[in-house]
Amino acid sequence: MISIIVFSKGRPMQLHAYLESLLKFSDAQENQITILYCETEGIRYDKVMKAFPKIHWTIEKKFENNLKEAVSDAGEYIMFGCDDVVFTHTFSLQKAQTYLQQHEQVFGFSMRLGANITPQPVNLSTDDEIFEWEWKCTEQHYNYPWELDCTLYRKTDIIKMINEEENPIKNPNFFEAMVTPEQRKKRIPRTHMACNKEQGCAIVITVNRVQDTHQNGFDDSMLTDIYSLDKQYNDEDNTLDIEKIAQMDNHVVHVGAEYFILRKSAKGYSKKRVYRRKIKEFGAKLVKFPKRVYRHIESKKYLTGGYEQKLSILNTDETLELLEKEQFSFLRYGDGEIAIMQGKSIPFQEYNADLAQRLREMLVTKDSRIKIGIPYYYMHPLNSINDFTKKFARALPAQRRFLCKNCSKDVVYIDTALTQVYQTYQEYDFDNYYKRMQNLLRDKDVTVVCGEGVLDRLEHKALAVCHSVEYIYAPSMNAYTQYDTILRQIKDTDRNRLVCVVLGPTAKVLVYDLAQAGYQAWDMGHYFKDYDAYLRKRPRTGEEIAKFYQPD
Structure with missing residues (x-):
């Protein structure tokens, strides 16, 4: 049996088009389909649910649990789907299943690839209607074996990958990203993929974005925010015209707003608008050209040591030596704290004026009980840091300018990277570093302040060397809204305990106020x-490091 599991968040109109086109162009039946949808305030799914009453509808409560349940209940073969997919040509899921049954080396059967998506790798199939290839090829699209748009997989392979995943699967983007390019050879034992030979049967219309954690390219040429589309669908009874969309040629999988064709004409939705937008974007690029020149000059200044004398910052080794010799509290600033001080929100903390002001004040403190950390590599180009961090450092002109303006030349700062050495450096004496850091924790009575569950999934417990550990749990997101409560809870503990705070920007203010109250x-x-x-020994590719820094 074949099952289809579809993910949707805030896009009932596009989900309608997915379902309508799937049932029109394939042999799929409604009772084979499960929709896992995430409720969004102001977005209404009632209409699309009534339009397809035989489908299994599940409200997302906790994505990973809902996903595992849906996979467990599914048939032997599963095709995942996303609500931005529209099917455009006829295909047979049963035929795809049969091909997988007969060809053990094939990992998945793609509905989005075909002769129209070029260049293609070498065809290894002897079937006149099927294209088969080695997915370890270099051709774009064909070297991407694991995706959630419209590929049929074996249930056993999916369960194996889910069970092997060590990180939380928070949403569909995390699910798709769990098999990184570096891990594919290890995690995908089957070496081939297959698709229909003549024509790819689906496109992905990237006109709006609903996930905040993984940034995909998207086109905002039309009024395609989810609320405008909800109004068009639910109030204006408008839908995507799948027949007209199917008549359009495509030579790439992901297409733009020109494919977003409504059955009823509506203001703000036309090809002319798309082209006007593209002209406007080209003009914007010309306007931004001087800024690009400035960034290039600033980056060159950074790489040639032009910022090294601006502020006094201890490097990582010097910071660790100081921590071993002296007893003090410390708090560290990074790009997130700078963003807050600049009036911006970050993924796990909305902008708060009081928090921003506190961060600015603490940045120049001369209190001997407290050391302030800023990243050493922001001002000092280092060959020993990894490529991801090097690229990141070169792209920080605004942050360097902010620190030079708002830090004090009379303060000796410590290095923020003290607590994230493995993610920062490519070459470093890691064994010696962790031995020394662990010795600083050894036999101490420690109070840890963190979000609930944040540390639970770690295999190796750094706190195991402590004499005792107690936890105070706080919100993982927007913790500063509960600041007074959190501080009061900590102050109820023994002052002789070391307080270790893992709470984003809120941690900085907590450390400062605790130091004032006599805590370390x-x-x-x-x-x-x-x-x-x-x-x-987690890999430190750009993708892995970016995932490491995502909110827990």
């Missing part, structure tokens, strides 16, 4: 995750 407090940031990642 450390802003440990990512240290516990970093320690675990090192001992597990």
Whole structure:
């Protein structure tokens, strides 16, 4: 039996088009389909649910649990789907299943690839209607074996990959990203993929974005925000014209707003608008050209040491030596704290004017009980840091300018990277570093302040060397809204305990106020995750490091 599991968030109009086109162009039946949809305030799914009453509808509560349940209940073969997919040509899921049954070396059968998507790798199939290839090829689209648009997989392979995943699967983007390019050879034992030979049967219309964690390219040429589309669908009874969309040629999988064709004409939705937008975007690029020149000049200044004398910052080794010799509290600033001080929100903390003001004030403190950390590599180009961090550092002109303006030349700062050495450096004496850091925790009575569950999934526990550990749990997101409550809870503990705070920008203010109250407090940031990642020898590709820094 074949099952189809579809993910949707805030896009009932596009989900309608997915379902309508799937049932029109394939042999799929409604009772084979499960929709896992995430409720969004102001977005209405009632109409699309009534239009397809035989489908199994599940409200997302906790994505990973809902996903595992849907996979467990599914048939032997599963095709995943997303609500931005529209099917355009006839295909047979049963035929795809039969091909997988007869060809054990084939990992998945794609509905989105075919002769129209070029260039193609070498065809290994002897079937006149099927195209088969080695997915380890270099051709774009064909070297991407694991995706959630419209590929049929074996249930056994999917369960194996889910069970092997060590990180939380928070949403469909995390699910798709769990098999990184570096891990594919290890995690996908079957070496081939297949598709219909003549024509790819689906496109992905990337006109709006609903996930906040993984940034995909999208086209905002029309009024395609989810609320405008909800109004068009639910109030104006408008839908995507799948027949007209199917008549359009495509030579890539992901297409833009020109494919977003409505059955009823509506203001704000036309090809002319698309082209006007593209002209406007070209003009915007010309306007931004001087800024690009400035960034290039600033990057060159950074790489040639032009910022090294601007501020006094201890490097990582010097910071660790100081921590071993003296007893003090420390808090660390990074790009997130700078963003807050600049009036911006970050993924796990909305902008708060009071928080921003506190961060600015603490940045120049001369209190001997507290050391302030800023990233050493922001001002000092280092050959020893990894490529991801090097690229990141070169792209920080605004942050360097902010620190030069708002830090004090009379303060000796410590290095923020003290607590995330494995994610920062490519070449470093990691064994010696972790031995020394663990010695700083050894036999101490520690109070950890963090989001609930944040440290639970770590395999290697850095805190195991402590004499005792107690936890105070706080919100993982927007913790500053509960600041007074959190601080009061900590102050109910013994002052002789070391307080280790893992709570984003809120941790900085907590450490400062605790130091004023006679506690020793450390802003440990990512240290516990970093320690675990090192001992597990996690790869440090750009994708892996970016995932490491995502909110827990």
